[in-house]
Amino acid sequence: MNAIAIETTGLTKVYSSSFGKKKVEALFDLNLSIPEGTIFGFLGPNGAGKTTLVKLLLGIIFPTSGSAKILGGGINDYRVKSKIGYLPENHKYPAYLTGGEVLKFFGKLSGLDGIILDKKIDEMLELVQMTKWKKSKVKTYSKGMMQRLGLAQAMLNDPELIYLDEPTDGVDPIGRKEIRDILIDLKNKRKTIFLNSHLLSEVELITDSVGILNKGMLLREGTVKELTEKKEEYKISMEGNIENLPADVKRDANFINTGCGYYSFKVADTQDLNRILDLLRNNGIIIKEMVQQKNTLEEMFISLINEAESTANASQKESVK
């Protein structure tokens, strides 16, 4: 059983305007538990509260209610941050420093120094392929180069937990693949990665589990497999003529020809699935292959957010009545 890297209990953040007249609930009653050594993807539309959560966990903002623990310590204990790496969205480095100097500054603040720090800087720059830009001022860097430097900065102190807010933002496809490989490598080294990203196809490729947030509320949480499975839908390849099946069987299963000899059908539950399979076999059909149908993470995400929006709109209309 893995230890818990991040744990939140009823974590809530409400922003108030200057005179407290207007309140915005950025995060509401969030309960989350992320085991060590995993990659957790945090998804949600703009303004869903993803960055708010990361900022709460890093003590950049303070919770209105609820509590959280990171690596067993409280979020307000700044010393625990020596075991944490962070790549914020739109990070800003002192423009007058070179890439190497930026890493030196943040490395020193993380408690590294001397030869160990110098060695680590070279190692990280090599990893993100920025060695030849080490002595160039960061004001000359492109967006993609800034992201690479940011990633090097986040990994510099060999952290146990890394928060990455849109790490591939502005990075070209080859760079994205390289960053993905780095993240997988970190996971293999038992590091915990908390990933905020809009690029769902990427998240799907590397995360162990994901949480979907909308308007400050956690809608779903689970492994990518759990979230993308269409529980009642199967795809089947059969030998034999399906047209010869009795009408009641065809109506019951509601087979849809998806081409190339494959049919899809929906069932109510596992018992129903077995009943239909028995009916097929009893009618001389040989089953060659059967797979459970899956959504892509993107399809599931969009349908979930739309569903949440419609529910919210409906309840709003109801309350107006």
Next chain:
Amino acid sequence: MKNLWILTWYTLREAMARKVFISFFIISILVLLVMGLIFGLSNNISLGVSGATHFENPIINVEMMIVSPLASLCLLLAIFSSSSFVPVMLEKGNIDLLLSKPVSRDQLLWAKFLGGILVVLLNISFLIFGIWLIISIKFSFWDFYFLNIIFSITFTFAVLYSLIVLLGVMTKSSTLGMMLAYFIFIILSPLLFLVEDKFNAFIKNKFLKDLIDAFYYFIPKTHELMGKVTVNLASGKAIDNYQPVLTSLVFLILTMGIAISIFRKKDF
């Protein structure tokens, strides 16, 4: 402590990277060159008064005549150049990174405060030491008390800078802090001193008198710090009234205390 030093050092580097500090040094060098030229060309200046006590030496008057306007100019430049240290630190993308490191919020703010003071101390030291060296060589009069001006200007700056830090934390902007510091230095402090010193006896209304007194004691006494206190220190006299120093120090402690208390709880 190590983090405090690292952050202070990088504040100094930030200052060095800004053109305004280079301008400060260029102005200082120009002033020193002009002084050197004038004193170099005038061979017959002889201000030494034999038998005069140290306080009566006219060279001290020459020093003060040169330094008084320059000190005020230095302070104005120092306020201008350091007012953005805190707001820049609080910019989105910058403060997030700093707060994600194992550094306490108190350390971050103290480092910006100390860094600002260190920068001004270096700039002022360069100018004052240069002036002192030229005058000392020219008149062969080595008045070490003159160098005390470095500390009185730096202290006056620190008092005003604490207010800039507080307003920087509250508003994330450099404009308000800078304007208020200028207002206190140029208008409010001289005005309150004038009222307290010359017109207090004529004010009959007790409430108004108490109000002016309260204002006078609360607002940092930059006019007296840069005037009487600096002159006394520079000429080697004892400070006859410590009240302006102490009340200004209380102001500094109070404003920094409030700034830290707000910074500890602020969301970024």
